Amino acid sequence: MTSPTEPPEGNWWDEPVSRRESMWLGIAGIWSIGIFSWMRGFTEFGDQNPTGTTYDVSSEEYRQRVSEYKNAAEDTDRGLVPPGDDVYIGAMRYLWDGLPVVLETGKEYDFHIGSYDVQHGFSIRPEGTLSQQINLQVYPDTEWVIPMTFDEPDTYHVICNEFCGEGHRTMHGTLVVEEG
Amino acid sequence: MLARITDLFENDYGPDGFRTCSVTGLDIHRSAEKYVKLFGLTAVIALVVGGIFAFNVAMTRWELVGLLEPSSYYTHLSMHAWNLLIFWMVFMEIAILYVGGPMILGRRLPWTKVAAAGWVTMVVSAIGVNYSIWTTEAPNQAPLLTAYVPLPVSSLFYGMAILFLVGATIAALPFFVTIWKEKRGRPEATLPLIAFGAFVTGIIAVEAILGGIAAFGYALAWRLEFIATADAGVYRHLYWIVGHGTQQINLVAMITVWYFLTHVVGGAVVVSEKVSRSAFILYLFFINMGAAHHLLVDPGISANWRIWNTSYAFYGAAFASMIHAFAIPAGIEVGRRRRGLGGGLFGWLTSAPWKNPIFAAITFSVILFGFLGGITGVVMGQMQVNMTWHNTFAAVGHFHATVALGTTLAFMGLVFFVVRTMFQRQFVSGFLAMLTPYAYAGAMGIATIMMMYAGILYGVPRRTAEVVRNIPGSDFSLAAATPLFAVFGIFAVLAILGGVCFVAVAVGSLLFGDRINEGDNDDLLPEGGLRSDGGKPVHAYDMRGTFTLCLVFMAVFVASYVLNWYLLTELWAIGL
Ligand SMILES: [Cu+2]
Numbered sequence: 074m075t076s077p078t079e080p081p082e083g084n085w086w087d088e089p090v091s092r093r094e095s096m097w098l099g100i101a102g103i104w105s106i107g108i109f110s111w112m113r114g115f116t117e118f119g120d121q122n123p124t125g126t127t128y129d130v131s132s133e134e135y136r137q138r139v140s141e142y143k144n145a146a147e148d149t150d151r152g153l154v155p156p157g158d159d160v161y162i163g164a165m166r167y168l169w170d171g172l173p174v175v176l177e178t179g180k181e182y183d184f185h186i187g188s189y190d191v192q193h194g195f196s197i198r199p200e201g202t203l204s205q206q207i208n209l210q211v212y213p214d215t216e217w218v219i220p221m222t223f224d225e226p227d228t229y230h231v232i233c234n235e236f237c238g239e240g241h242r243t244m245h246g247t248l249v250v251e252e253g
Numbered sequence: 254m255l256a257r258i259t260d261l262f263e264n265d266y267g268p269d270g271f272r273t274c275s276v277t278g279l280d281i282h283r284s285a286e287k288y289v290k291l292f293g294l295t296a297v298i299a300l301v302v303g304g305i306f307a308f309n310v311a312m313t314r315w316e317l318v319g320l321l322e323p324s325s326y327y328t329h330l331s332m333h334a335w336n337l338l339i340f341w342m343v344f345m346e347i348a349i350l351y352v353g354g355p356m357i358l359g360r361r362l363p364w365t366k367v368a369a370a371g372w373v374t375m376v377v378s379a380i381g382v383n384y385s386i387w388t389t390e391a392p393n394q395a396p397l398l399t400a401y402v403p404l405p406v407s408s409l410f411y412g413m414a415i416l417f418l419v420g421a422t423i424a425a426l427p428f429f430v431t432i433w434k435e436k437r438g439r440p441e442a443t444l445p446l447i448a449f450g451a452f453v454t455g456i457i458a459v460e461a462i463l464g465g466i467a468a469f470g471y472a473l474a475w476r477l478e479f480i481a482t483a484d485a486g487v488y489r490h491l492y493w494i495v496g497h498g499t500q501q502i503n504l505v506a507m508i509t510v511w512y513f514l515t516h517v518v519g520g521a522v523v524v525s526e527k528v529s530r531s532a533f534i535l536y537l538f539f540i541n542m543g544a545a546h547h548l549l550v551d552p553g554i555s556a557n558w559r560i561w562n563t564s565y566a567f568y569g570a571a572f573a574s575m576i577h578a579f580a581i582p583a584g585i586e587v588g589r590r591r592r593g594l595g596g597g598l599f600g601w602l603t604s605a606p607w608k609n610p611i612f613a614a615i616t617f618s619v620i621l622f623g624f625l626g627g628i629t630g631v632v633m634g635q636m637q638v639n640m641t642w643h644n645t646f647a648a649v650g651h652f653h654a655t656v657a658l659g660t661t662l663a664f665m666g667l668v669f670f671v672v673r674t675m676f677q678r679q680f681v682s683g684f685l686a687m688l689t690p691y692a693y694a695g696a697m698g699i700a701t702i703m704m705m706y707a708g709i710l711y712g713v714p715r716r717t718a719e720v721v722r723n724i725p726g727s728d729f730s731l732a733a734a735t736p737l738f739a740v741f742g743i744f745a746v747l748a749i750l751g752g753v754c755f756v757a758v759a760v761g762s763l764l765f766g767d768r769i770n771e772g773d774n775d776d777l778l779p780e781g782g783l784r785s786d787g788g789k790p791v792h793a794y795d796m797r798g799t800f801t802l803c804l805v806f807m808a809v810f811v812a813s814y815v816l817n818w819y820l821l822t823e824l825w826a827i828g829l
Contacts, residue, residue: 075523075791076783077446077512078277078357085443085526093796094525094579097803101575104807105568108814112564112635116556121821122828123640127553181826186552191404192485194644198712203733205824206712208643210551212485213403217552222826230729234644234714237404238394239323242717245727 123209125219132213135187139163139171151175151249161185162231162246164193164211166238169231172246177253181222188213194234197248199227208234223250254764261676261763262287270361276674276774277517278783284362285355286675289348291372292424293671296344296664297759299379303336304752311700311749315742316722316735326718327395331386334398338656339417339499340379345664346454346506347371347424348671353451353509354431358444363434364427371424378420381413397716399496402472402483411473418465418495425455446523446530450509453533458502460541464494486553497544500652503660504574505536510663511581511619514670518612519605520592520779521584524791532576539569546634550643559636571631578623578806583799590794592781598798609777610686614666617694622659625701628810629654638817640827647708649715653701662694668759673774678766686758693751696744703741707734709820 075081090098116122130138142161146153152173160182163170170189176182186195188211198206209219223229233244266272270283309329312320321329355362362368385407389395396406400414432452435444444452468491475483512529515521523529545562548554565571586601595601606612629651633642642648669686672678680686707713711734714720721731721738779785 075526077516077521077523078279079445080443081446081523081526088525088527088790089792090525090528091583091792091794091796093800094528094583094792097579097800098528098576100803100807101572101579104810105572105575108631108635109560109564109567111818112637113560115637116560116829119637119822120826121637121640121824122556123550123637124556124828125552192401194714196644196712196714200729203711203731204709204820206645207640207824207827208550208645208712209640210548210643212552214482214484215486215552219828220826224825232714232720232724234716235401236327236394236397236716239327242323242720243725243727245724245729247729 121207123207123219125217128216128218129214130187130216132187132189135216136163136170136189138185138216143171149175152247155182159183159185162195163187163189164195164233164244165189166191167233167240167244169244169246172231173249175249175251176223178223178226178250179253181220184219184221185216186211186219187216191237192235193237193244195231196234197229197231199225199229199250201225201227210235226250226252257764262290264675264677271359274674275771276777276783279356280359281356281675282361284365285351285360288362288365288368288372289351289356289671290675292344292348292351293668295372295376296341296348297668297756299336299340299344300752301756302383303333303341304749304756306330306333306336307752308746308749309333311742311745313718315738315745316719317739318742319719321718323718327397327716328386328389330716331395331397332383335382335386338398341664342499342503342656342660343417343421344375345667346458346502347421349506349510349667350425350428350451350455352513353447353454354428357448357451358431358435360431360435362427363430367423368427371420371422371426374420374423375417378413378416382410382417385410385413399492400469400472401492402475402485402488406472406476408473408476411469411476415466415469415473418462418469421458422462425458428455446526447509447513449530450505450512450533453537454502454505454509456537457498457505457540461495461498461502464491464498468492468495486551489548489551493544493547494541497547498541500656501536501540501543503656505533505540507618507622507660507663508577510667511577511615512584514611514615514663514666515581515585516588517670517783518609518615518777518779519585520588520781520783520785521581522588522591522791524580524583524587524796528576529580532573532580535569535573539565539573542566543570543630543634546630546639549634549636549639556636563634563636563639568631571627574627578619578627579799579803581619582802583796586796586799587791587794588779588785591789592779592785594780595795595798598801601798606779608687610690611666611670611777613687614662614669614690614694617690618659618662618666621662621694621698622655623806624809625698626651626655626659628813629705631810632813632817638821641709641817641821641824644715645708646713646715647705650701650704650708653697653704658694658697658701662690665690665693665755668755670777672759672762672766673769673777676763677769678762679769679773680758681761681766682758685754689751689754689758692754693748696747696751700741700744700748703737703744707737707741709817710734711737
């Protein structure tokens with residue numbers, strides 16, 4: 074009797090394991106190691122890794138930086154054209170400060186994201202292909218710098234995907250990516 | 254009516270307070286049975302409350318109906334989350350600990366006053382949490398499940414959440430005392446697998462509870478202005494110890510229930526004590542690390558920290574789940590083959606008692622948890638792929654697959670089992686009982702898949718009242734996802750009807766079901782009775798049906814993995 078409701082009899086540790094079960098253990102084990110290695114390897118050879126660098130900065134100071142950046146940027150009717158490779162975005166209930174912004178394809182930008190108040194979610198997708206989307210968490214008191222290079226010109230929509238208050242769903246902004 | 258209810262807690266016990274269960278053969282003491290019933294019934298009440306809010310939430314996200322305004326939506330969403338993800342689950346889990354400890358070991362429940370105090374604390378604080386959510390007023394916001402600082406959430410909420418965790422700890426004490434007494438009385442004896450699984454569940458619960466008290470305590474200190482600021486990152490690290498930890502308790506409790514009920518109603522055996530126990534040990538060490546998958550796209554954490562933790566250290570816990578994924582069906586296969594019921598590759602499965610709602614609920618729980626919940630958990634838990642899942646509706650799909658399908662179905666099966674064997678009541682409607690797992694699993698399965706598609710293919714965020722047809726103040730919307738939401742909405746309603754069916758049968762049977770007489774429960778048992786010995790050792794039986802099913806599972810796993818990575822590499826370059 075091998076019942077889960079009764080103590081196993083005798084030397085249960087040395088009972089043989091069925092051949093099929095052993096084979097499955099092998100398959101599952103190899104798969105586990107395999108997906109671990111792929112995930113680790115992708116940080117070396119892959120193009121999409123959500124790491125970047127982070128700085129501790131008070132929300133007021135971050136707001137200051139965004140506003141300095143906005144002053145330095147060129148204000149066009151399609152949005153701000155960043156003065157260099159840095160793009161600053163400040164999340165606040167219920168808007169994205171610094172958006173819309175006009176960017177070029179093929180150029181690497183350092184995105185600076187941070188929040189002035191609570192946590193938000195930075196969720197971007199191009200209008201043309203909604204299945205291409207990324208989602209990053211935005212903290213207050215933190216400046217996260219993450220590089221991005223766009224290869225397709227399109228309008229990229231930013232919406233907040235972390236609950237930040239009652240008006241949360243209205244939190245929308247755009248990145249206009251043009252042929253560089 | 255009152256007599257009818259107090260009568261629910263009575264059975265024919267011998268002079269020593271014990272009775273022998275006609276189905277499981279276990280010696281059950283009055284004290285253990287009484288508290289299993291009490292916690293189980295309370296869990297069902299939480300399920301009803303959470304289920305009512307499930308309807309409101311689903312009908313708001315289905316924007317064609319658009320039931321609630323945002324001002325009330327988040328309150329309803331919070332009520333839905335706390336009553337189903339926490340209260341329904343945790344009350345059931347305490348009941349499972351009392352089954353896995355005193356009942357399996359044939360002991361009385363020790364420290365019954367402590368168990369009672371635990372129950373009272375849990376009930377009071379659960380009502381308190383509900384009250385604090387329901388009375389949320391600006392500037393406070395609805396907490397949702399996570400109550401992320403520095404979003405202002407009422408201090409009453411944090412206080413009541415802490416009290417609930419304390420209550421659950423108190424209620425778990427009699428279980429630990431049972432194990433301690435058992436080991437002291439019989440130090441050389443091995444615990445039965447169910448008791449062992451329950452013990453691992455209990456330890457994981459303690460880890461989660463400590464994390465929860467730390468997280469909510471930190472937030473409460475900030476709300477009461479004992480400390481000036483609360484750091485979002487620190488809170489998230491602490492919070493996810495409990496936020497994800499509670500769901501790991503669900504998982505381990507669910508697997509323990511799988512072993513128990515596939516054995517009792519399906520005739521399953523344990524094909525290898527060594528392998529199954531090792532898998533529980535792997536959980537003990539690694540499963541809580543999986544909480545890291547909530548922090549994969551957060552600032553300020555190194556890539557190595559993310560990769561090590563979210564992989565549960567080389568997928569130690571995912572490997573453990575794959576072990577159970579083999580061991581559970583293999584147990585059924587061998588159990589039925591040794592009864593001579595296993596012709597061909599799948600004869601053991603096609604001849605299984607599919608009309609028994611307990612067996613059907615457990616089997617669907619195994620299948621849907623594995624294929625929908627398990628696979629998506631590992632896939633979205635990969636650091637890079639997580640960028641495409643994080644905080645989208647797909648993440649909601651994942652945990653509905655694990656918790657609303659896997660765990661809830663297993664617990665529904667367990668409640669039905671308890672109605673028949675402990676409350677000793679016939680189902681008021683055998684047909685409705687039979688229909689329940691099919692209706693719920695089928696409809697919820699489809700609703701869950703729609704959530705995943707809406708998140709992955711259209712990037713629909715979670716936690717919004719509306720965005721699909723209308724993002725106020727913008728011409729942009731995610732209207733392309735509207736057809737998915739139509740399917741989602743219809744099947745969400747059907748799933749809730751499945752839930753109504755479940756409650757109607759469970760509660761209806763308690764109030765109006767006929768009392769079970771000698772022999773009435775024989776239909777629950779597998780053909781040939783619970784004990785069957787084909788003469789061969791277990792490992793010598795053919796497990797090729799299970800092996801084939803597992804290969805199908807692996808093929809789906811690989812395909813989902815490759816597809817998700819393909820979608821990811823289609824993106825623009827992000828990061829270093
Ligand atoms: Cu926001």
